[in-house]
Amino acid sequence: MAATGRIGGDGLGARMRAARIERDVGLRQLAQQIGMSPSSLSEFENGKSLPGAERLQALATVLGVQLDLRPPEPTGQRFEDWRDFERLDLTPVFRAALDVFVEVGFHGATVRMVADRCGLSMAGVYYHVESKDALLTALLQEAMAELISRCVSADAEADSPAQRVTNLVECVILFHTYRQASAVLASTELRSLDESGRLRHLQSRRKVREIIQSAVEACRDDGRVGTVPATSTATAIVTMCVAVADWYRPGTSPSPREIAKEYADLALAMVGA
Incomplete structure (x- = not known):
């Protein structure tokens, strides 16, 4: 999530500056015009801050620049191996927001708490x-983008249907232990998102779930027979893996790899049960 909260993304400030100079408008003159x-x-x-949407629109109007205020699609954390989890690459504001939201809940948190942290x-x-809402939306979108990206990589690495299920369960377990704070936030604060964010x-x-369901169906095609539909089986597998974030305690619980192995065995039993 290195890009989350990055100021002046895609060189917007530099482009505005270029447009201002091209139109021979002074910095002080433009600042006075838009307040x-x-x-x-x-x-x-200079890429050190980002005005609100209204100020950006005012700048674009005065300078005659087309402005797209839609947020960029989240890309998730970059990784070389889906099993390796480095510390989350968050800006101080987003790191503080994640910690505060998990500790006191989104509705109990305030921007002042984030600022103090x-x-x-x-x-x-x-x-x-x-806004505080924008903090939550970005954190959850980036978390899910990372999880999906890791699942795709884990799935592609497998050389058999059973290995697909094993890899995917391991991937989801590792995410919900090594990214426990993000996982807890994603599970508990869905209700706090606006309609658009909730749908996404x-x-x-x-x-x-669809990635895991595809692996379950491949196992069934490969000879594993189950009486429970693949959709329900995949949902049950995802549900039990996601719940690990609620009880996992670093240092006292089994290691993430141990949990992943045990849950992979459970999942394979579910696929053929």
Whole structure:
């Protein structure tokens, strides 16, 4: 999630600066026109801050620049091996938001709590993100993007239907232990998303289940006979894996790899039961 919360993504500030210079508009002149301070506008042009949507639209209107305010599609954390989990690459604001949301719940959290946790003023937080809702949406979208990406990689690595199920269960277990905070947030705060964010989150969940369902169906085609439909079996497998995030305790619970092996055996038994 290195890009989450990155300011001036895709060089937006630099493009605005170029448009301003091309139109021979001074920094102070433009700042006065749109109701910003010259220092804030300079920070934006240099990629250090990001104004709210209304200010961005005002800038685009004054400079005659086309502006697409749709958020970029999340790409998830980058990884070389789906089994390896490095520390989440989060900006201080998003790291603080993740910790605070998990500790006190989204509705109990405030932007001031996030600001205090990461050592910024509230204005400093708003330089990086426009609202508390935007923080939650970005965190959940990036978490699901990473999980899906790892599942696709784990699935592609398998050389048999049974190995597909084994890899996928291991992948989901490892995610829900090594990314426990993100996993807990994704499980508990669906209700806090707006309608658009909730639909996207549900689509991501469905994608994970469909990947696992495909592996279950491949096992059935390969000779494993089960009386429970593949859809229900896949849903049950996902449900038991996701629940690990609720009880896993680093240092006291079995290791993530041990849990993954045990749950993979359970899943294969479910596929043929």
